[in-house]
Amino acid sequence: xxxxxxxxxxxxxxxxxxxxxxxxxxxxxxxxxxxxxxxxxxxxxxxxxxxxxxxxxxxxxxxxxxxxxxxxxxxxxxxxxxxxxxxxxxxxxxxxxxxxxxxxxxxxxxxxxxxxxxxxxxxxxxxxxxxxxxxxxxxxxxxxxxxxxxxxxxxxxxxxxxxxxxxxxxxxxxxxxxxxxxxxxxxxxxxxxxxxxxxxxxxxxxxxxxxxxxxxxxxxxxxxxxxxxxxxxxxxxxxxxxx
Amino acid sequence: xxxxxxxxxxxxxxxxxxxxxxxxxxxxxxxxxxxxxxxxxxxxxxxxxxxxxxxxxxxxxxxxxxxxxxxxxxxxxxxxxxxxxxxxxxxxxxxxxxxxxxxxxxxxxxxxxxxxxxxxxxxxxxxxxxxxxxxxxxxxxxxxxxxxxxxxxxxxxxxxxxxxxxxxxxxxxxxxxxxxxxxxxxxxxxxxxxxxxxxxxxxxxxxxxxxxxxxxxxxxxxxxxxxxxxxxxxxxxxxxxxx
Numbered sequence: 001x002x003x004x005x006x007x008x009x010x011x012x013x014x015x016x017x018x019x020x021x022x023x024x025x026x027x028x029x030x031x032x033x034x035x036x037x038x039x040x041x042x043x044x045x046x047x048x049x050x051x052x053x054x055x056x057x058x059x060x061x062x063x064x065x066x067x068x069x070x071x072x073x074x075x076x077x078x079x080x081x082x083x084x085x086x087x088x089x090x091x092x093x094x095x096x097x098x099x100x101x102x103x104x105x106x107x108x109x110x111x112x113x114x115x116x117x118x119x120x121x122x123x124x125x126x127x128x129x130x131x132x133x134x135x136x137x138x139x140x141x142x143x144x145x146x147x148x149x150x151x152x153x154x155x156x157x158x159x160x161x162x163x164x165x166x167x168x169x170x171x172x173x174x175x176x177x178x179x180x181x182x183x184x185x186x187x188x189x190x191x192x193x194x195x196x197x198x199x200x201x202x203x204x205x206x207x208x209x210x211x212x213x214x215x216x217x218x219x220x221x222x223x224x225x226x227x228x229x230x231x232x233x234x235x236x237x238x239x240x241x242x243x
Numbered sequence: 244x245x246x247x248x249x250x251x252x253x254x255x256x257x258x259x260x261x262x263x264x265x266x267x268x269x270x271x272x273x274x275x276x277x278x279x280x281x282x283x284x285x286x287x288x289x290x291x292x293x294x295x296x297x298x299x300x301x302x303x304x305x306x307x308x309x310x311x312x313x314x315x316x317x318x319x320x321x322x323x324x325x326x327x328x329x330x331x332x333x334x335x336x337x338x339x340x341x342x343x344x345x346x347x348x349x350x351x352x353x354x355x356x357x358x359x360x361x362x363x364x365x366x367x368x369x370x371x372x373x374x375x376x377x378x379x380x381x382x383x384x385x386x387x388x389x390x391x392x393x394x395x396x397x398x399x400x401x402x403x404x405x406x407x408x409x410x411x412x413x414x415x416x417x418x419x420x421x422x423x424x425x426x427x428x429x430x431x432x433x434x435x436x437x438x439x440x441x442x443x444x445x446x447x448x449x450x451x452x453x454x455x456x457x458x459x460x461x462x463x464x465x466x467x468x469x470x471x472x473x474x475x476x477x478x479x480x481x482x483x484x485x486x
Contacts, residue, residue, distance in 0.1 A: 113399040127407040156356040160349050164370040166409040
């Protein structure tokens, strides 16, 4: 899992294209050692660390070091430059395709690059084309997204991410609610090369399977804090199946 | 020059990576047959067809068909969806990195994709990451660009284009004035893979050589309408040199 292996980039090192299931853990939420061990030993493909609010260097480094006791890939999804912690296998950088503000598409990225300069670890950076689809979500409000999209509009953004911007990941984000699977299906159909992540509201085996049938990878988050066993059950629900 | 050759995409067909010099011709400006012949036979690597205003289907198809009598690649730089003309070797699609409006980065592109749907000729489409650097230019005003950039800021946008968005072209655009070569040099230094075009105010052999020393390709435009011979002289000035 060491990201320094010569001749490989982060996408290969974390085996992104084999991911079917990942857990997303929020540094701002408490999780006990036993729960964390069950999550990391569940058979999931990787852990993503990130959240929409309350993310600090301290709570991120604490969570990362606890996850590091296990063998699976750990990536940070960067929402705040001050909370970037060295030692992850990769850094996922959201670019919000359906924002109404250039800040969330290229603006913050530009300032980060100016600040880091030649220290920028490009080989560890994986840009994600976010399509935010739940207008009520904090992520939609913070990023000023026009999240009220038809399936056709969402697919058009997916084409931009895949064919114009050639982003390695498209993230269909329903954060907080289970989404419209027809929309996710059309996003996936538009993505010739990009790997499609689905996130939002997965709480049952049936939802996990429905999302896994249309996306390449499902991201399971909040449920592990509310009902750990239900969260763990989503792993077996999808790891046997294939798209 | 036929774009339908199997297994090749537009970038290979037009030999983009060998371009040192191109002329950009504006369908809204008159050019005589003799002048056009001298331009097309000058030894330039390609002709770009496009402009900032007054571009229609009719004046574009007229100019294209006249250029088509010659052997060199001809590409359309698309500024208005209604003026897209079939028959070019490639279609360059500007994405303005330093715009303050998402319209010029992804918004118009999204609507075009919705409109064309499955008819979109992706294999002919070449996205260009535009960095607009002359605040007085029509292009800067139309695209609501924050064109007052330091060299470091311009280089940060070039990193975004090259490493996050993986665009094949970065276009350093000073439209109407000869630019700051140190800024162009830093853009080029930031571009690991992207091909760097420089455009703006080239009117002399010295300017052509100065721009060719820092960019991969120089784009020569307005001068051919004002002083044809001066424009033609820029070809020999750079075609012998190498970056």
